Amino acid sequence: MRYSEMFxxxxxxxxxxxxxxxxxxxxRAGLMRKLTSGVYSYLPLGYRVIRKFEQIVREEMNRAGAQEIFLPMVQPAELWQESGRWVRYGKELLRFRDRHDRECCLGPTHEEVITDLVRNEIKTYRQLPRNLYQIQTKFRxxxxxRFGVMRCREFGMKDAYSFDTDEAGAEVSYRKMFEAYQRIFTRCGLNFRxxxxxxxSIGGRYSHEFMVMANSGEDAICHCSACNYAANLEKAEIARPAESETAGTTLDVEEVNTPGVRTIEEVCSFLQVAPDAVVKTLIFSVDDTPVAVLIRGDQEVNEIKVKNFLGCDSLELADDAMIRKVTGSPLGFAGAVGIQARVIADYSLLGMSDCVMGANREDYHLRHVKPGRDFPIADYADLRIIRESDPCPRCGGEVRFARGIEVGxxxxxxxxxxxxMKAVFLDQSGKEKIMVMGCYGIGIGRTVAATIEQNYDADGIVWPLPLAPYAVIxxxxxxNEKMLADAAAELYHILTEKGVEVILDDRDERAxxxxxxxxLIGIPYRVTVGPKRLAGGKMEIKTRRSGEVAILPVSEVTPFLIARIREGL
RNA sequence: CGGGGCGUAGCGCAGCCCGGUAGCGCGCCUGCUUUGGGAGCAGGAUGUCGAGUGUUCAAAUCACUCCGCCCCGACCA
Known part of the structure; x- marks a missing residue:
């Protein structure tokens, strides 16, 4: 393409x-423009990159045995009512009515549509397993x-859905996708894990996120420096600590006046104790029932773990009214002794034997409290957020924190x-069985943005060759010097004929x-055609990433570039 | 939805506090010069100052309302 004609x-x-x-x-590089909040138009250069990535995704999905389809973006409410998500999905789901007043939504994902399709067409185990995927625009x-195309409302996504006859088959499908994803992101030259x-809320029992490592990432992840354990911070497990037999306090519980002292920090400085000697009591409203969660004062509760442990639909911190009802006091003085709620405790309470906690009485705390003696604990569980000082739950090694961008x-x-949705089939014995599903997403635009986060310098983008919109400029x-213009045009024609994607910067601009x-636009190889070199029958090839410059006779430029491109893809 | 900020030329911004009818840089157009890392000179075009209402002789400027955008939080395949 001639630069002078490009948009x-x-x-x-x-x-x-x-x-x-x-x-x-x-x-700045002219890849895209914003239309409105969270909605972007891709310009020619940006769209080329998108298509490059989509092509890689297609090749690897096909290689893994998945088949491409294309599902509707507008979906009827009935399907969502059937799955139960019409109610549960919340405001992210854009709903509207058509001219017949039928309720519809824009697909934020396609589980319902694909399940409907498959249940209508697949009747027997002979037709299974199947894996269907599409590259579609989603709307959430x-x-x-924010962050441009990284977190937007309308975005391109590859989503695949697998259907198997049983759990073992589903596991195989999952492994295949896992491996396909490794190949996809590896081919893009990304540092990911x-x-x-x-x-x-999508449901299901286990999952892996593919994270592109970047300090600007929205997700915190935790990984082991010794083994290959890595988890989303919200998921990262903490092993149950070995219980040390401690005699514990022999002192009786004592109520102390602590006027206006509410936070752990205030309690510690007021009573001159360390945070790890204090028990924090948090009251949650769990499906509208109060539950008290106990945790050591220096730790933070991981609400996702609490939610998963309790198996509830909704979980939020209790409001003042509920706190008052179960503790008989305002916020800041809750404790486990005499509380009117189910009590669960984080493992961090194991081994605590002489602690401080709220007295369930305004302006009072208790000291010398011994869990078990002074109040019962129904359940111990892993309910806290992992910290960098915690050991790896798999091997006991040191864990490290990092940030990443979720691309898959x-x-x-x-x-x-x-x-x-009653997606069933008949097995070999003619018995009706429920299909076992998996689903697999990749954010297209987000992966492109993540690629830039990992590949740029002070001058602009540095595209990895497989995603570069053009290989050569x-x-x-x-x-205005005919010699130069002609030589450049001739090289342009030769490269184009050889199938190399190339831009000829024929603009009448200063060098x-x-x-x-x-x-700025990050083309991997630039061929400079200048008077001094050309007089000697040579041209310069500059590699964007390394800055390395090769000066070659004109006849060797094309073979050189083709060789480099071949090894770079 | 809560807190904060911003809407002035295509882009980045000043002007607003203290009202008097709009400016700078880049970009754009024309011409000449220039031509290996975002050129120089000369000339030129471009604004319902986000929208509406009010106060005033007079509003980009003051007040109120609305809209849009951005940041922080809550939310989230």
């Missing part, structure tokens, strides 16, 4: 509303779209949707401007 608006200024490097560069009415994750997620759905230093643009 490629580049900018020198950093857009004021862009925070992330990837967002800034995607605007995010509360707060799969981490164990909570499966969230593989789920074992089990029978959540197939059961609700030819820059005649002055198009500096062209260099800056070439760097």
């Amino acid at each position: 490629l608006p580049t900018g020198r200024e950093v857009p004021s509303d862009a925070e992330l490097i990837s967002h800034q560069l995607m605007i 009415d995010e509360i707060r779209p 799969p981490v164990e994750a909570d499966s969230g 997620h593989v789920f074992k759905l089990g029978t959540k949707y197939s059961k609700a 030819i820059t005649p230093v002055n198009v 500096g401007v062209k260099f800056k643009d070439a760097d």
